[in-house]
Amino acid sequence: xxxxxxxxxxxxxxxxxxxxxxxxxxxxxxxxxxxxxxxxxxxxxxxxxxxxxxxxxxxxxxxxxxxxxxxxxxxxxxxxxxxxxxxxxxxxxxxxxxxxxxxxxxxxxxxxxxxxxxxxxxxxxxxxxxxxxxxxxxxxxxxxxxxxxxxxxxxxxxxxxxxxx
Amino acid sequence: xxxxxxxxxxxxxxxxxxxxxxxxxxxxxxxxxxxxxxxxxxxxxxxxxxxxxxxxxxxxxxxxxxxxxxxxxxxxxxxxxxxxxxxxxxxxxxxxxxxxxxxxxxxxx
Numbered sequence: 515x516x517x518x519x520x521x522x523x524x525x526x527x528x529x530x531x532x533x534x535x536x537x538x539x540x541x542x543x544x545x546x547x548x549x550x551x552x553x554x555x556x557x558x559x560x561x562x563x564x565x566x567x568x569x570x571x572x573x574x575x576x577x578x579x580x581x582x583x584x585x586x587x588x589x590x591x592x593x594x595x596x597x598x599x600x601x602x603x604x605x606x607x608x609x610x611x612x613x614x615x616x617x618x619x620x621x622x623x624x625x626x627x628x629x630x631x632x633x634x635x636x637x638x639x640x641x642x643x644x645x646x647x648x649x650x651x652x653x654x655x656x657x658x659x660x661x662x663x664x665x666x667x668x669x670x671x672x673x674x675x676x677x678x679x
Numbered sequence: 680x681x682x683x684x685x686x687x688x689x690x691x692x693x694x695x696x697x698x699x700x701x702x703x704x705x706x707x708x709x710x711x712x713x714x715x716x717x718x719x720x721x722x723x724x725x726x727x728x729x730x731x732x733x734x735x736x737x738x739x740x741x742x743x744x745x746x747x748x749x750x751x752x753x754x755x756x757x758x759x760x761x762x763x764x765x766x767x768x769x770x771x772x773x774x775x776x777x778x779x780x781x782x783x784x785x786x787x788x
Contacts, residue, residue, distance in 0.1 A: 536701040543700075543731070561731065561762040568733045572701050633734040633770050640769050 526552055527592040534575040534610070535583040539568050546591060550604060554596035555663060562641045563604055563661060567591075569634035570608050570657055578612025578655060585611060601663040611654040620647050681728075682710045689720040690786055696728030699736035708739045715746045722747055723785040727758025737770055744776065753777070757785040 526549050532538040543564040550560035571587055579585045588609040596602035622636035638645050644660040680697035691714045695707055714722055722743065726732075740756065747754035757779040759767065767773050779785040 539700050539702070540698065543698075558761060558765060562765065565731075565733060565762075565766060568700060572733070572735070633737060637734060637766065637769055 525594045529590045531586050531588045533583055534579045534585045534587050539571060542567050542571060549591055549593050553593035553602045555602050566638050566641050567606065569637050573634050574610045574612055578610050596663060603662045606659045608657045609650060609654060614649045614655060617647055680706060682707065690723060691719040692723045692725055692782055694725040694728060698731040699729055700733050701735045704735040704739045711743050715743060721753040723782060724756045725758045725782050726756055726763055729763055730760050732763045732766055737766060755779055755785040755788045757782055
């Protein structure tokens, strides 16, 4: 895994390249949860954002790389801390080198059809405010996502939470 | 993830502890297989020890529910923590599963 991270008083970001393997999903989730909490995101939303990352990476492994563990996934997570003036904001960009899928084929399944599988895209679109899949110029896919919270009225709570980490 | 299996009369309680993600859902599926093939009348999955579950965990529960329906067994989940309840609600499965607060309630469902 390659990783670099930055953390200032107003924002945090992390970039990492990991093998497309379920063995790394826990690491990705934990990183996302810690970065989110550090930006004042509550436990419920932090967990949801970690779930979105898990689903996105899992879809790349299963569908894009067809189960291969030898390929890499690049992730960039950026967070803006909540303040009285601005809500927290988490931005995620995931890039792969997998085969390109027709963009109109990436859709949620009908939830009335109760069956195992196919929930990942629905969860991603339900949880995030924005989720945009696109083709990369030199091959592979990119998924850009954003989620924003409500403005906080108590900045002390945010500071206290970040010091606990 | 640790998975405990308890047989109580005609009910079987399965209690996984830990995160249920792509890797661990396979283990849960394997643990449920012999129970689904057994004579048990009611299968309870106690999720009180599970803080995190992804869509592969949900898929495992849906599979178990469908097999139980085919075999006229009762399938109940209980002890949902906030994160797990949230994903079940997002997938709109809260009306499909029988969900109880704890195992005591699940055993009389």
